[in-house]
Amino acid sequence: MIEIDSAPADRSRDAVGGIRSDREPFSPPTVSFQTLGCRLNQSESASLGAGFFSAGFKILDEEMPADLCVINTCSVTEQAEARCRGLIRRILKKNPTTFIAVTGCYAQAGVEALRKMPGIDLIVGTEYKMDLPLLVRKVSGGKALSKRETPMVFHTTKISRNDFTIKNERGNPFAPGPTLSDPAFDFATRPNIKIQDGCDFFCSFCIIPYTRGRERSRRMEDILLEVSIWVARGHREIVLTGVNLGEYRFEEKDLSDLIEGLEALDGLHRIRISSIEPTTVSTRLLDQMARSQKLCPYLHLPLQSGSDKILAAMGRKYTRQEYLAFVEEAVEKIPNLGLGTDVMVGFPGEGEEEFQETVSLVASLPFSYLHVFPFSRRKGTRVVQMDLPAVHPSVVKKRSKMLCDLSKKRREDFYQAAAGRTVEVLFETRNDQGLFCGLTPNYIRVGVASDQDLSGQLRPVRILEAAGGLARGIVVGEGRGE
Ligand code: F3S
Numbered sequence: 001m002i003e004i005d006s007a008p009a010d011r012s013r014d015a016v017g018g019i020r021s022d023r024e025p026f027s028p029p030t031v032s033f034q035t036l037g038c039r040l041n042q043s044e045s046a047s048l049g050a051g052f053f054s055a056g057f058k059i060l061d062e063e064m065p066a067d068l069c070v071i072n073t074c075s076v077t078e079q080a081e082a083r084c085r086g087l088i089r090r091i092l093k094k095n096p097t098t099f100i101a102v103t104g105c106y107a108q109a110g111v112e113a114l115r116k117m118p119g120i121d122l123i124v125g126t127e128y129k130m131d132l133p134l135l136v137r138k139v140s141g142g143k144a145l146s147k148r149e150t151p152m153v154f155h156t157t158k159i160s161r162n163d164f165t166i167k168n169e170r171g172n173p174f175a176p177g178p179t180l181s182d183p184a185f186d187f188a189t190r191p192n193i194k195i196q197d198g199c200d201f202f203c204s205f206c207i208i209p210y211t212r213g214r215e216r217s218r219r220m221e222d223i224l225l226e227v228s229i230w231v232a233r234g235h236r237e238i239v240l241t242g243v244n245l246g247e248y249r250f251e252e253k254d255l256s257d258l259i260e261g262l263e264a265l266d267g268l269h270r271i272r273i274s275s276i277e278p279t280t281v282s283t284r285l286l287d288q289m290a291r292s293q294k295l296c297p298y299l300h301l302p303l304q305s306g307s308d309k310i311l312a313a314m315g316r317k318y319t320r321q322e323y324l325a326f327v328e329e330a331v332e333k334i335p336n337l338g339l340g341t342d343v344m345v346g347f348p349g350e351g352e353e354e355f356q357e358t359v360s361l362v363a364s365l366p367f368s369y370l371h372v373f374p375f376s377r378r379k380g381t382r383v384v385q386m387d388l389p390a391v392h393p394s395v396v397k398k399r400s401k402m403l404c405d406l407s408k409k410r411r412e413d414f415y416q417a418a419a420g421r422t423v424e425v426l427f428e429t430r431n432d433q434g435l436f437c438g439l440t441p442n443y444i445r446v447g448v449a450s451d452q453d454l455s456g457q458l459r460p461v462r463i464l465e466a467a468g469g470l471a472r473g474i475v476v477g478e479g480r481g482e
Contacts, residue, residue, distance in 0.1 A: 029145065031057045032066040034087055037074025039241040039274055041104055043192035044129065045072045047166055051133040065095040067145050068136060073106035075211050077376035081106050085117065092119040099145040101136060103129050105211035109380070111155050121148045125155035126212055130166065159198070159213025163250060165222040166194065189237065189428040189438075189456055190272070191230050195223050195258065196242025201277070203304075204315040204382035205347065205375060212243055217250045224261055227268065236458055237270035237296075237426050238262075245273060246280020256284045263294050269458060269480070270426065270441060275300040275342070278326050279317045290333045296441040297334045301327070302342040306361030307354035310347050313388065320361055327365050338414075338442030339367050343403055346375040346396035348388035355399055362406065368414035368443065370407035372400050408469075415444055415466030422476060425461045427454035437470070446471045 031052045035045040048070060049059055060066045069091055073084040084106045091098060101122040102114055108125040115123065122139055124132055136145070139152050198213040199206075227238055242248065248255040262271050271294050278301045289295050305311050308319050318326070331337055343358060362370065374396045377384060418440075425446045427438035435447030436454045446461055447470045448454075458480055461473040
């Protein structure tokens with residue numbers, strides 16, 4: 001086992017290439033990706049895919065047997081970690097000769113457990129995650145990848161606090177190279193753009209500051225360059241992602257400055273902010289959202305609990321009243337706001353009274369959906385040291401179901417309220433009933449029957465009805481931005 005405490009000596013792109021496949025003579029080595037966890041992981045897998053592509057790898061679909069399988073893991077709950085281990089076992093069972101490289105949050109937080117798992121060849125913690133193509137090259141020594149007796153480990157407990165760039169392996173959009181159908185690049189209709197990493201908030205239940213380190217931001221010009229490449233390739237919407245997005249700071253610029261820079265890009269029609277901590281949303285950002293033609297009227301504001309007692313124990317930075325006032329301001333300013341939230345159920349010490357406070361707060365606010373998470377005890381987090389009674393799993397299950405039912409109802413109501421209106425939909429793909437589906441700016445999923453391939457197009461759609469988590473409508477005009 002090798003553990004390094006300093007940066008790999010050579011991070012240059014040229015050092016990456018040269019690995020051969022032993023499948024067929026002269027055929028390029030193949031790599032597939034398995035990505036678990038959040039949008040940030042998806043965004044990083046896409047960047048890694050571009051890195052491997054530049055290094056001469058052929059990117060295969062995640063189900064196909066490849067010379068190398070990169071597993072980008074999550075550690076947010078015990079179940080997420082168990083899923084990672086199950087996935088590794090399944091891949092090895094299907095293809096025992098595949099070289100397994102594990103990276104992501106579980107590779108950082110669960111390195112000791114992963115070391116003991118048979119069949120893993122390479123473990124790469126957070127500090128070196130984006131160097132993975134280079135590290136694979138190092139491990140192979142330029143030869144065909146072959147299974148190892150013990151895994152090579154690149155891991156440090158300390159994670160850099162420096163602002164960062166992401167090497168833009170995607171390169172010039174007009175140069176020959178990757179095509180839109182190349183799965184390496186996560187050519188989702190709405191690419192996730194990583195702008196920030198790490199978190200300094202240290203909520204008592206959350207492992208992410210330990211898996212991803214402290215707050216740091218991506219250089220603004222680097223973000224603008226990446227987005228301009230996506231736009232040149234025909235993408236109309238981008239989704240800004242980070243661990244604590246509202247803490248974006250680069251030199252004197254903040255998130256609103258970045259959005260202003262993005263709004264100036266011709267051809268970019270939609271900018272969406274993914275989950276953002278309520279205390280980091282400035283009045284300026286709300287005003288921008290209220291008047292912008294590009295910034296989507298959509299906020300996902302994690303609440304976690306409606307009880308002041310539980311919010312304090314969680315180390316959240318607001319009270320129930322402050323959250324309420326904030327949402328009221330947002331709703332008042334931004335017409336047709338799509339508003340989502342996260343609620344944690346079963347945090348230690350959450351009695352019936354505290355849970356009912358959550359229910360009453362959620363009921364009083366115009367959320368269009370909730371993401372409900374059961375509490376998961378994470379070793380190393382502050383809550384483990386707190387003397388608080390655990391909530392029985394059957395109670396957690398019951399409370400989760402209640403909130404999930406409420407979420408379903410809210411989504412239906414929100415969608416039905418749009419019936420009769422004409423909205424703009426950015427189409428993505430067909431669903432299993434053959435309807436072409438896409439999203440409105442305020443996050444209503446809309447499906448239409450159409451013989452045409454509408455993917456990537458922005459079209460006006462009249463909503464007719466809503467049921468089962470989908471609003472159905474008809475296209476009523478030509479698109480823009482084609
Ligand atoms: Fe999971 Fe790490 Fe994202 S713990 S949710 S992959 S930041």
